[in-house]
Amino acid sequence: MACHRCSLLLLYVTVVFHGHTAAQGGGEDLANIAACDSEIYCSGRLLEAAQNAHVFNDSKTFVDMKMKSEGDEILRAFDALAAGGANLSSAEVMRGFLDQWFDPPGSEFEVWQPTDWRDSPEFLNHVADSSLREWGRHVHQLWKSLGRNIKPDVRARPHLYSLLYVPHPVIVPGGRFREFYYWDTYWIIRGLLLSEMTETTRGMLSNFAEMVKRFGFVPNGGRVYYSRRSQPPVLTLAVRDYLDKTNDTVFVQTVMPQLEMEYNFWMRDRNVTVRGRDNGQHVLNQYRSFIGKSRPESWREDEDAARSLQSGTDPAEFHANVASACESGWDFSSRWYAHGDDVTSIRTTDIIPVDLNVFMCACEAALANMSLLLGRGEAAAQYQAAVERRRAAIDAVLWSDQQGVWLDYNSATGQHTDRFYASNIFPLYNTCYGDGTAQADIEGRVVDYLKKESVLIYPGGFPTSRVPSGEQWDFPNGWPPLQHLVIESLAGSPVREAQRLAQDLAQRWINTNYGQFVRTQAMWEKYDVETGEHPGSGGEYDVQVGFGWTNGVVLHLLDKYGHVLRAPPASTAAAPVLHLVPLILNLTAAVITGQV
Template identity: 25%
Template sequence: MFFDLPIDTTMQELLAGYDTDGDKRITKDDAPVNKDYRMVSTDGHTVILRNTYYISNLLQELAIAKDGTAPTLHISLCQIQEPPAERISRRIRTQFWDDLTRTIDEEGINRIAGDEKMHDNVQRIYVPYNDSVGIAYFKDVQTRMPKLDVVVLPKDITSDYVKSINDKPGILSLKIENGKGVPFVVPGGRFNEMYGWDSYFEGIGLLLDGRVDLAKAMVDNFCYQIKYYGKILNANRSYYLTRTQPPFLSSFIREVNDAMPVKDPKWLAESLAIAIQEYETVWMGGKRYTSNTGLNRYYADGIGIPPETEPGHFKELLQEYTDKYKLTELEFEQAYKDGTIKDAELDRYFVHDRTLRESGHDTSWRLDNVAADLNCVDVNSLLYKYEKDFEYLIATYFKDGFTGVDGKTYTPQYWAEKADTRKNLMHKYMWDENTHGYFDYNQRTGKRSDFMSATNFFPLWAGLASKEEAAQMVPQLMHELKAQGGFTGSSKASLDKYATGNVQRQWDYPNGWAPHQMVLWKGLIDYGFETEAREMIYRWLWTITQNAVDYNGTIPEKYDVVNATHKVYAEYGNVGTDFAYITRSGFGWMNASYQYGMSLLGDDYIKKLDNLERPESIFKE
């Protein structure tokens, strides 16, 4: 059954009758004037829509059609009544990835270099001093875009230099190839640049949806960053030049290589060499390596208050110092920024704060004012995975040994020994025999943390835990972090113990995040806990699906998984919830988690998902 609907008139009718709160969306929070919406099909049959989900679907399809030139939408009833899980997955596959794709080149630069993060209203791009291709390209673009400010970075990018350009924000160039920018996927919303660990998780979704070339392109941009900026960046903005993110490059390379229909030995060799370079220089060759334990930590360089934070973010913290120096908050911030006031205690706090942001977990009470002192379970698990991936890739594809960027020859045995050493050290410092789990180790105080976090279980994903350890860890995981809508970022007990004041950190209880879900699902499956994995996959996908059905297709950055809602008010709110008529892109790693979960769940549970069967009706305690 088909309908030909005048686009503008029908949209006006729907908004007038069903969008009672005026947000240009039709959700379960609206109180419709008339619950029945009547449509006449092309063959003269009358159909009545009573379901909020169907009516909001119609509004969304009208909004898509409005982008075109035709005044009428031709649509089938099946499209309007598309089952929700299939609809979400289809839109991710056919629409969301494309809308989230960007390039740093003449065609794509306006969308990024002109956004709200350029607060001085200058379209500014920074290019590495030794990227001759990039410099020539953007200098040429500048002749046609006179408002574009092309800045060549110095050879030595120090913390002082980065501080000096904080009031001159700009986008950092990425790889130019064949006269075009190599594409990448952004998270969405206000995040309009290429992020570190987001990109790996987005890549999982891209590979599932057959977008191998786009996933490969993102690996290429990571390799460019290591080659020209010395690290995979927190994101390619000028104020992130001193900060990296959780290391997932070896996994990304390996999974893209596995997905290639035709293998590219040259690409694999070049990518692997640069990944080894990152391992040796970023993680093992500086402050991120702690010689007293032989393990690693996050440690971000930089000076002062992180410039990307929103005004007032540190208000509670800085109040103590404004009182101490008898200045207003604005006066103190300016004096601290220009060096008139020096305070070692505050300096150290911001070392921890920048490091917390490098970890990707910005912010969490687990890391507050202590991040730079911790050998974290997550980063060491990820580096163990690097070592095992390097061992596998060299043994499989480079049987005569592998020569790195530094000219050193690497063998599988070399990496196997590295991995074994790290595994033993993690067990020595991080494994707690009483609680039967891995915990962050404070290498400065010599004490193990007792903070219960989703990151404590990364050894399952990395394959580091023994079978006996996994058997002890999984019951703890399911007891401490399982919630109605998925895994929480931390336990309630840890939140109650460590939180101070009224500040809710967004990576803590009751919130759940896509990367944690995806890591934990894989860890459970790899160790044979398929039943637990299936339950948690379903709980997470049900949360996404139910919220999308109730709230006009909303797919946000994160969820309150205890209450299974996207209405999260911790710190930065919830990116991806602010749109009119229809979400065009969802949110990057949330999209990927949906596709990944759908690939693991099985048809029987997808049918239950389409029927919005609540988890508690399926999984008995």
């Protein structure tokens, strides 16, 4: 790695190209592009009236409801209601209309229990602590409560639903997240593979391959209003992990065209070329969703924020930046804001993110290895060359020698984003820097950076940022996927101190999850790293219970560190409460499907 200690060095990194392609916008004015084409679920007079009337506390509720009749008939009935002088701002009036013409959310699903679930997967036998081993069995049981099959009517009459039909059953995150979500599914799959549920995993991977055939990428989630944005590209990594577990090269051969199609989407529609401090031009990736209207699932929140934009600010660009932040998975964070905690200053499309480019690097390496395994030597060489170009680009553009870590780069300001975010250390995850060989001097500097930032002091885990913005992807929240990536980044380092930190962070995260499970009988989507509690606020919705990726990360840590992990002192309270889990599972299933 070429490292030059100079505070002015960032000025040498300049953007050469940044623009939308025809595939993103098709030449259409950004302000006219909604999340999808549906006049029921994504834009139009009925959506606006239902959301403005505050019929439901959560904006997502209405757009998850199933139509009882054709959309044109419903819109005519709504127009007649308006023409008759009805008060469309009345929650009572609009609730009556929606009850007449729509079924409640969740009615498109069937509760489904995976047929490949087994009572006690092998890896749990190697968890030394008996309390953690028993807890691991209960976490493993949660897959049964999160299984969903889509009713055949969704395939027969897709125009009546916002749900995207997929042919195989899925494991959902939980709570308000009734459908599949893209990057959530990666950590769910890691857990499923440890649970030896390879048939369920293969079906979910096949579903994503079908989505790529249909859209050219995997949508953010399984709803039409997610179909014009993606999430971090992890499908190839999930297939890689499935292959490592099963050696199922026949399946990999089947889905390889879709893996390459998705990779090409990111390299065509989410690319940016920049000149690095080596004066070379480098291709990197960024989140960039071409949507110029409010998100249907958070319609009121977006409309409220858009009304507070400064004069001269383009609302369509604001909405595009919001959708792009959702594409990142970090919705929302000070990471995307030009000014502190001000969502109206969001500038996601100016940022070249460290984590996205690490994911892309990992995908390129996986595609190279799988291509070689399938006898596609020329393709393998091309993907390996892409890995080497990616490492060079990360070195030249994202590495900050002054800070001793990798930082997001802002193409508008020509500067790094000089704030701590968990993603700053992710190139360690797959050694995507230098020549691909871990360098102790670089990785030692990264450990020093973490100590300098004082982010290793929290009892509940590793913080997402140090900015208390009130957004959910900021301090004091800790998120399961980030814990996994940070721990894996440090665990694979040749620096002994980094390895010790990884094990310590794993123990803290297990303590947090285990302690909250004992207290609440639930796994939560995120936790407060200061207190070790599940947080009660921050973001656009309440903290959710379930929870798919939390379960997957916990099972991974029990597998990796189960020989040394120990249950916290609260284990003495575990015995009388863990037997209630079957009752909790039944209640959770009813909540997710809208039955209660």
